Amino acid sequence: MAITKKQSAELATQVFEYAPAPEAIDHVKIASRYGLFIDGRMVDAHSKKRFPTINPATEKTLSEVAEADEVDVDRAVKAASKAFESWSHLSASRRARYLFRISRLIQERSRELAVVETMDGGKPIKESRDVDIPLSAAHFFYYAGWADKLEWAFPNRKPRPLGVAGQVIPWNFPLLMLAWKIAPALAAGNTVVLKPAETTPLSAMVFAEICMQADLPPGVVNIVTGAGKTGSLVVSHPAVKKVAFTGSTEVGKLIQRSIAGSGKKLTLELGGKAANIVFEDAPLDQAVEGIVNGIYFNQGHVCCAGSRLLVQESIAEPLLEKLKRRLSTLRLGDPLDKNTDIGAINSRAQLEKIQGLVESGVEEGAELYQPPCVLPERGFWFPPSLFTNVSQSYRIAREEIFGPVLSVLTFRTPNEAVEKANNTPYGLSAGVWTDKGSRILWMAERMRAGVVWANTFNRFDPTSPFGGYKESGYGREGGVHGLLPYVELH
């Protein structure tokens, strides 16, 4: 039976009530305290210092983790150096077997990992369950297969591992970033010392258990928890031959400067301020979903987030109307609820940063839109937001907010879209929405960015290289290109 236009309009604006659908957490055991994972076992930190890791949705302490000091980091690097001798000489197919094993264990413990990730980081369970954890397992599976095929990846050369890799990862995709770092490093025959982010160490602690379950030889993977200080100890340790960092451009520059002249091989995956460009011939409903996914996925804590919407002037009005209506249907709240679209902001510090930048947007003259949205009393929350009337010079159009905040700008011609999209020191990703094939390729060619999503956004895959142009860093993670940072070619 056909419905009238009026009925359809009513339906479209209706917000459905959802019964609570909390993910069970009784099968997950989080220890009250964790040590460091060094030389194949959990050990107490020399520093004797600990810090709490909290659930950002409740502000309750989940556990206490060790803060590694210089002695701890040195122990970890020494264990990795020692393990390198045997790991790099192990038959490549054996290395592959260990990585396959790890991948399978992640799959087997996937729900537990998803819950831990959501509790420790604040992301909606549907995202940790459907994106973070499966992609982490897939990443290990993909690079497992490379371990005994490296000579096919580098024609005419003999690839050799570098030694100990010091890796520092962010809090937005804790286990996935761990997988992006550890899987290619191990496949190529390196050993690692990894430092998880201060606010999200717990999935790495579960991963340490997985390494033990897999009987991974001691010292091949070492995990030291701590804050920035610990990270800088890891990257500056003289026995570390390779540094891989994912995080802010500010810290990336510090690292590049601090290891200057050391001969360490460096890869950086840094910030972004991606343009998501919608042309007038784009299918608007699909584009709206893509815009929402582009900026509100993981509360906008995504380095490649489509944080600048560039919309062709002729469709700006209807598109924004649809977009605002869609925002009002996003469900913000308990990250463990399976219906939640927007979870908690990762930390108080990040919340304050977002608030500060949003205030600057209002002060500079942009117009803020937020759907009616009840924020829980405890925890760190920020409603999905969008700014119109944004000038390119505003801070909200230039700086990475790393939160659920979209800046909307308009353009008239494709050339103007290209100019505005590339008008940033960053170059991590870009989005293009149009029905015209030739225009997709024309735009893709002109985007100074490492990943271009056309008629889609925020897709990831272990076979697909990811990384930036310009100040978004260098080196690629994923695909055959992701092996290069972990080998030297002879």
Place this chain on the structure above:
Amino acid sequence: MDVRKTYKLFVNGEFVRSESGRAYRPDGGKVNVPRGSRKDLRDAVRAARTAFPGWAGRTAMNRGQVLYRAAEMLDGRAAQFVELLGGGPRARRELDQSVETLVWYAGWTDKLPQVTGTVNPVAGPYFNFTIPEPTGVVGIVAPQEPRLLGLVRRIAPVLCGGNVAIALAAESNPLAALTLAEVFATSDFPAGVVNIISGQRKELLPWLASHMDVNAIDTVGCTADEIKSIEESAAGNVKRVIKLTESEMSPYLIAAFMEMKTVWHPIGV
């Protein structure tokens, strides 16, 4: 009595004196060479940046033809270069290898994407491919010796991939580099694609390394101390600092100046 040549910088397709008006005489010789300044360097960066989209946008085949043209021009001036390099079989060999290097990289322009690009079998209904694209403006610090081949070996792969170059001529022996500019000037390279600056390395390097519109630096001719300070300055805009060895002649060297771009599109009806 011969008509002597005034050696000049090569910036934006033109032969210019240093805006600073300064000159120096390498090795205490009789020839005046312009002592390029920070401003000359900035002019070169601006020219290079302007030329970049056009050069990068040329078809791979066209870039190959232009590089091959440079080999032709160099070979045509063989006698002049052999004399500049001191004459004899060694000089002749260096010239021959320089020509060969240009020919070799001319053939790579349209093969690099086929060797380093990929189609990625992602787990979903998407077509996904990765292609190399030039990183942009590249600074080149060539070794002092071999004065011609050392420079050609690094400029050719940079241009091959579609990048634009600002090369510092060897401080003690800049004449071959400055004369090589005449080869580029007659090889159909658009103005600004190749820029060659002579002068004191100590004076120029810090500005090249810290310039916010330079995307990468090839440090092949640098000392360890110089590399350290370049890497420190390079952090200002996350420059790529390339440290591949002098003997490297491979698509890996071309790729060192390339960015990998990955494009996704859904598959559906």
